[in-house]
Structures are given as structure tokens and as C-alpha cells.
Amino acid sequence: MDNLPAISTTVLNAINMDNIANFKIILLSIVLEALPFVLISVLVSAILNNFVTEDMIRRLIPKNKLFSIVPASLLGILFPVCDCGMVPIVRRLVMKGVPLHAAVSFMLAAPIINPVVTAATAFAFRTNGDMVVYRLATTFFVACLAGWLTSVFFRGNELKANAAIHHHACGCCDHHAEDNAIAAFTFSEKLVRTVHDASNEFFEMGKYLLMGAMLGALAQIVLPRALLLSVGRDPLASVGVMMLFAFVISVCSAADAFIAASFSTSFSPGSLIAFMVFGPMIDFKNTLMLLHAFRARFILWLSVVVALLCGAAAYLINLL
Amino acid sequence: MKHRSKKRYLFDFDAFLRAVILLGFVVLLMWLVRTQQLTLYINPKFTVLVEIASYLLLPMFLTQALTVFRPANAFHNHHHSHLGRLMYIPFMLVLGLAFALPNSTLNASFVNAKGFNSQLSAPVSTYEMSRPLAPQLRQLSSIEVIDRDYAEIMSEIQFFPQDYIGKEIVMTGFVFRPPGSADNQFSLVRYVVMCCTADALPYGVLCELPDAAKYEEGTWLSIKGFLQRTTYEDRPVPAIKITSLKQVPEPKNPYVFPPSQ
Numbered sequence: 001m002d003n004l005p006a007i008s009t010t011v012l013n014a015i016n017m018d019n020i021a022n023f024k025i026i027l028l029s030i031v032l033e034a035l036p037f038v039l040i041s042v043l044v045s046a047i048l049n050n051f052v053t054e055d056m057i058r059r060l061i062p063k064n065k066l067f068s069i070v071p072a073s074l075l076g077i078l079f080p081v082c083d084c085g086m087v088p089i090v091r092r093l094v095m096k097g098v099p100l101h102a103a104v105s106f107m108l109a110a111p112i113i114n115p116v117v118t119a120a121t122a123f124a125f126r127t128n129g130d131m132v133v134y135r136l137a138t139t140f141f142v143a144c145l146a147g148w149l150t151s152v153f154f155r156g157n158e159l160k161a162n163a164a165i166h167h168h169a170c171g172c173c174d175h176h177a178e179d180n181a182i183a184a185f186t187f188s189e190k191l192v193r194t195v196h197d198a199s200n201e202f203f204e205m206g207k208y209l210l211m212g213a214m215l216g217a218l219a220q221i222v223l224p225r226a227l228l229l230s231v232g233r234d235p236l237a238s239v240g241v242m243m244l245f246a247f248v249i250s251v252c253s254a255a256d257a258f259i260a261a262s263f264s265t266s267f268s269p270g271s272l273i274a275f276m277v278f279g280p281m282i283d284f285k286n287t288l289m290l291l292h293a294f295r296a297r298f299i300l301w302l303s304v305v306v307a308l309l310c311g312a313a314a315y316l317i318n319l320l
Numbered sequence: 321m322k323h324r325s326k327k328r329y330l331f332d333f334d335a336f337l338r339a340v341i342l343l344g345f346v347v348l349l350m351w352l353v354r355t356q357q358l359t360l361y362i363n364p365k366f367t368v369l370v371e372i373a374s375y376l377l378l379p380m381f382l383t384q385a386l387t388v389f390r391p392a393n394a395f396h397n398h399h400h401s402h403l404g405r406l407m408y409i410p411f412m413l414v415l416g417l418a419f420a421l422p423n424s425t426l427n428a429s430f431v432n433a434k435g436f437n438s439q440l441s442a443p444v445s446t447y448e449m450s451r452p453l454a455p456q457l458r459q460l461s462s463i464e465v466i467d468r469d470y471a472e473i474m475s476e477i478q479f480f481p482q483d484y485i486g487k488e489i490v491m492t493g494f495v496f497r498p499p500g501s502a503d504n505q506f507s508l509v510r511y512v513v514m515c516c517t518a519d520a521l522p523y524g525v526l527c528e529l530p531d532a533a534k535y536e537e538g539t540w541l542s543i544k545g546f547l548q549r550t551t552y553e554d555r556p557v558p559a560i561k562i563t564s565l566k567q568v569p570e571p572k573n574p575y576v577f578p579p580s581q
Contacts, residue, residue: 018429024417025426029361029516031414032352035345036369039376120514192383199380203338203407210410220518221430251519258514259521 019221026217031210033252034084034285038209039202041085045092046197050190054097061098068102069147073140076110083111083253083280087289088205094157105147108306111253111280112139121276124257131269134317135257138277142309149305158298205289212285216250219284232263235318238271239311246279247287253280270318278310328391335387337408342381344415349374357423362516363577425574426511428496428538431522451476458483465491470576471512474523477547481558484547489560492542492568493524495535500553504532508543508560513575520575526552526559542566 062068081089090107094100111117113136125131185193231237242263251259256279260272282303290299349370352358358367453472457463463484465473477484493508501507509524511517527543528550535541545562552559 018427021421021424022426022430024421025361025424026518027414028418030518032349032358032361032370033366033516033518035349036366036373036376039373043376124514195379196383199338199342199384202380203341203411207407207410210414214410214413217518249518252515256519259519 023217023221026220027213030213030216030250030285034209034213037081037085038088038206039085039198041081041088042198042201042205043194045088045201046194048089048092048096049197050185050194052096057093057096057098061102065101065148065151068099069105069144069151072102072106072147073109073143074113075106076112076114079110079114081110081114083283083286084209086111087286087293088201091159091293094159099151100154100157101147101151104150104302105143108146108281109139109143112136112277113143117253117257117280121257124261125264128264128269131272134269134273135276138273138310138313138317141313142277142281142306145309146302146305150302153301154298158295160293160295204292208288208292209285212250212283212288215284216248219248232267232271235268235270236315238268239274239314239318242267242271242275243278243307243310243314246275247283249279250283250285251279256280268318270314270316273317274310274314277313278307281306281310329389330391332388332390334405335384335390337405339381339384339388341408341411341415342377342384344411344419346374346377346381348415348418349377352423359573359575359577360423360425360517363513365577366515425570426517426520428494428509431496431498431509451480454480454483460487462488462490465489467573467576468579470510471523471578474525477525477558481547481549485549485558487547488544489525489547490542490544491525491560492540492571494570495537495539495541496522496524497537498526498552501526502552504528504530505550505552505559506532506535506537508541511575513577517575523576526550526557527562528559529562529565540568540570542568 062071086107090103093106094103118132118136121135122129122132231241246256249259256276260275263272263275287299287303290302352361353367353371353374358364358370362370453469454476457473457476463473477489491508493510496507496509497505498507505526505528507524508527509522511520512523513520527545543560543562543565545560545564547558548561549556550559551557
């Protein structure tokens with residue numbers, strides 16, 4: 001690690017007024033960008049909780065694994081969601097009885113395989129149209145395979161024990177009725193409950209989003225990009241570095257293509273694909289949320305599987 | 321069954337904290353939108369989303385505020401550990417930073433951490449770039465770099481300098497000294513922002529001026545000059561030979577937001 005002294009001086013140099021101002025700007029910009037999506041997500045989650053019964057969902061989901069994983073991976077085409085707001089919806093779906101493998105495929109694929117992100121990627125890489133195809137294909141491959149592996153290795157829903165029973169933090173004790181009692185409430189009661197649930201979930205999930213945003217902003221300030229550039233052309237090392245970079249900086253899936261494009265002359269194409277596929281699937285800000293919703297063992301397993309699949313696919317692209 | 325004659329009300333500290341935080345976010349969002357400072361953080365095309373967010377937060381604030389004082393009769397006997405209230409720290413930290421520090425612009429010291437376009441990119445790209453502005457720019461003898469085309473023109477100069485050598489360039493940006501630049505050199509730079517300032521990338525061009533050293537990093541300049549070849553770190557690069565310049569205040573929109581299509 002001959003970079004270590006360089007890194008520690010960088011960190012020390014980083015503590016001054018200029019950088020605190022820059023930290024605030026980056027942090028607030030990530031928060032402002034993600035906030036609308038998180039709010040919409042907790043609201044959708046609360047609506048699912050109060051208006052949709054488990055029976056309705058059970059009837060919609062195909063019994064066959066293949067027929068649930070593949071459509072789940074493509075669902076983002078209809079519901080273009082950003083990865084910032086994914087976790088609350090996915091957790092709610094799993095609570096409502098959606099099989100874990102389908103939920104995982106949806107969660108991994110939807111932030112990328114959707115019209116908004118596809119258009120952004122095509123624009124960022126307008127000089128090289130293959131990148132769009134590679135990005136979509138790699139995502140589809142990783143999401144389906146990770147979903148299938150989930151179904152092989154995990155039988156249960158892998159939710160944290162407390163999350164499944166009681167997801168409110170407080171102030172809602174008269175709301176503890178079971179899900180199947182949904183019908184007992186009038187429409188306006190349901191509406192108030194929905195808003196209340198949404199605000200509770202906003203606090204539950206929001207704190208992880210904010211902490212992730214802080215870590216991402218910090219990493220942007222102290223991590224000079226020149227450090228990354230030394231490995232840009234190596235077919236394997238560049239892939240690893242770009243995935244780590246994607247994990248750390250936690251930018252939105254609609255924006256990361258532009259960052260990737262800014263590296264396109266100094267980094268291998270496979271590493272850029274790894275950056276654009278791995279980042280929206282697993283990064284700082286949503287890992288904290290995932291760890292809160294699901295068992296740590298499962299999230300660790302999922303992160304390793306997704307990293308290996310992304311890395312392998314990206315390496316193959318480099319060899320092509 | 322006997323009803324208690326007096327209804328007692330309990331003060332719910334958690335609901336109070338939540339209400340205050342939600343109100344804080346509503347005020348923050350509305351203030352940034354009203355004072356048009358939102359473009360210091362995100363692309364203006366997302367302004368509507370932030371407005372929607374502030375309207376979604378309002379009813380959430382109301383439901384929390386209404387439970388701050390609650391009748392004590394409810395079968396409510398949660399025991400909150402004080403540790404649980406640590407969860408509010410990230411919210412307060414973000415709100416505190418947002419209100420306490422002035423809204424400023426990413427400064428020149430950040431260019432190095434971000435990686436400057438002329439250092440990052442190899443001089444010749446391997447594939448054919450689509451160049452929508454090139455035919456139009458080639459016709460001109462003097463190119464005025466406007467916000468909308470800023471990123472496009474900077475890439476053109478960076479990648480195809482031979483097409484623009486000798487042309488007059490008129491542009492505005494802030495001074496940045498890339499490491500290894502000579503005494504008579506600095507770069508004129510602006511941040512290009514796609515979604516939010518977290519993805520800001522510095523774009524700019526090297527400039528040459530005999531008394532370049534007297535301009536501090538971060539100073540905004542409007543310049544006029546001719547594009548020519550020079551050397552930077554022993555390789556040939558395009559640079560603007562400045563013929564006239566004017567110090568200007570930071571523009572109202574310091575960042576450049578490229579059109580999405």
C-alpha cells in the first residue's frame with residue numbers, strides 16, 4: 001500500500017473551510033435530489049400497506065419462478081423508479097408476500113432498465129451506442145441470475161424480525177390491526193393512516209439515506225480522482241476500482257452515466273459498465289437502508305453475489 | 321363502566337421532534353424554491369419534483385403535529401429508549417448545515433478532487449464522436465461560448481483543436497491552476513451539472529496571459545482571445561491566448577446545465 005501516506009495527507013488537507021462548504025453543497029444536493037423519490041416511495045409503500053391486501057398480490061404473482069423473475073426484472077419499464085426510493089417499496093412488497101427472488105430481481109433491475117435511465121445513458125454515450133446495450137443486457141443478466149440464486153439459497157423472506165411485525169417506531173398504537181383487517185376501515189381513516197405510516201417510514205428510512213449521503217459527500221471530497229486513473233486500462237483492476245467508486249459516491253442512476261462517460265477515454269469499457277450496473281444496485285446510501293430492512297447475512301450475501309456477477313460480466317466485456 | 325371525568329393529555333416528545341424536523345424540511349425546500357437558490361444544488365428541470373416533495377411533507381407534518389398532545393387514555397405504553405432518539409441526529413445535522421452555512425458555490429479547490437477534463441482525457445479518442453455543433457462552429461471566426469453549448473464547445477476544443485486554431489473565443493469562467501501549469505498559464509473553468517452538484521464535472525480550457533499569476537484561483541473572468549497550440553506538461557494542448565479580459569462577479573447561475581436532448 002504505497003498510496004497510504006498520500007491518502008492520509010489528503011484526508012488531513014481536506015479539513016478546511018473550503019471543503020466544509022463543498023461538503024455541504026454535495027450533501028445537500030444528494031439529499032435534494034433523492035428526497036422527492038424517497039417521499040414518493042414511502043407514500044407508495046404506505047398506500048400498498050393500507051389499500052392492497054396480500055390476497056390481491058398473491059393472485060397477481062405467477063407461481064412459476066421463471067415467470068416471476070423475468071417480468072420482475074422488466075417491471076421498471078412501466079414504473080421508472082430511481083434507486084434512491086427502492087428499498088421501502090421492496091420491503092413492503094416482501095411483507096405483503098411477494099416472493100423474495102422476484103422482489104430482488106425487481107429491486108436490482110428497475111433503477112436501470114427503465115426509459116428515463118436508458119435515455120440518459122444513450123445521451124451520455126452518444127458517441128458509443130454499444131454502451132447502452134451492454135448496460136441494459138448486463139443489468140438484466142445480473143438481476144435475473146441474482147434473483148434465481150436467491151430462490152435457491154433462501155427459503156424465507158429474510159426480513160429483519162422486528163420489521164415484519166411492527167414497522168412503526170411510535171405514536172400509532174391504535175393502528176396495530178392486522179393486515180387482513182384493512183377492510184374494516186373507512187376510506188378517510190385509511191387515508192390518514194397512509195399519511196401517518198408514510199411519515200413514520202420516512203424517518204425510519206430517511207436516517208440511513210442521510211447517513212449514506214454524508215458518507216458519499218465525504219468520499220467525493222477526500223478521494224481525488226487522480227488516484228483512480230492509475231489503474232484505468234487494466235482489464236480486471238479497473239473493474240474492481242470502478243465498482244468500489246460507484247459504491248462510495250452513491251449518485252443517482254439517472255446521473256451516473258454522465259460520470260462514467262467522463263472517464264471513457266481513460267477507463268476500459270467493461271469497468272464503465274460495472275460502474276453503471278453495480279452502482280444503482282448496491283451503494284452506500286441504500287446499503288444502510290437494506291441492512292435495516294433485511295437480515296445482515298442476506299444483504300452481505302446479495303452484495304457479494306451482485307459484485308461477482310457484475311465483475312465477471314464486465315471482465316468479459318473487456319475481453320471482447 | 322365508569323369514565324374518567326378528567327381527560328389527561330400527554331406530551332409526546334418523539335412526535336414533537338418529528339413534527340419539528342418535517343417542518344424544517346418544508347421550510348428549507350420552500351425557501352430554496354422561492355429564493356431561486358435551488359439551482360445551486362440541482363438541475364432546474366427537477367425544481368418541480370422538489371416542489372412536489374414540499375407538498376408531500378406538509379400532510380406528514382400535520383399528522384405528526386396533531387399527535388404531539390394526545391389523550392392519555394389510549395392503550396399507549398411504549399417505552400422508548402433514549403438511544404432511539406439518536407436516529408434524529410442525521411436529520412438535524414443536515415438541516416443544521418443547510419440553514420447555518422450560507423448557500424455557496426463549489427469552489428476552485430474542488431476541481432482537483434473532481435478531475436479536470438483536460439487531464440482526464442487522452443488527446444485523441446478512439447471512436448468517432450458525433451459532433452452536432454461542429455459544422456456550425458467551423459463557419460464562425462469568433463465563437464461566443466454560451467451556457468447552453470458550454471460543455472459541447474469545450475469538448476470540441478479539447479478533442480478537435482485543429483478545427484479551431486486561430487479562431488477568436490469569447491467566454492466566462494473561473495480561474496483554476498492545474499498542477500504543473502506555467503507562470504503565464506491558468507485554466508478558465510466552469511462546473512457542468514447533469515442532475516445535482518454531486519455529479520458536477522469541471523470543464524474548461526487552458527489560457528495564456530503574461531501576468532496570469534496575479535489572478536487568484538476562483539476569480540471569475542470574462543475573456544477574449546485566440547485559440548493556439550501550446551505545451552502543458554510536455555504535450556501539445558490547445559490554449560487561448562488572451563487579448564482582453566474583465567473581472568466579473570460570479571454569475572447568477574454559476575453552474576452549466578446542458579440541455580438533456
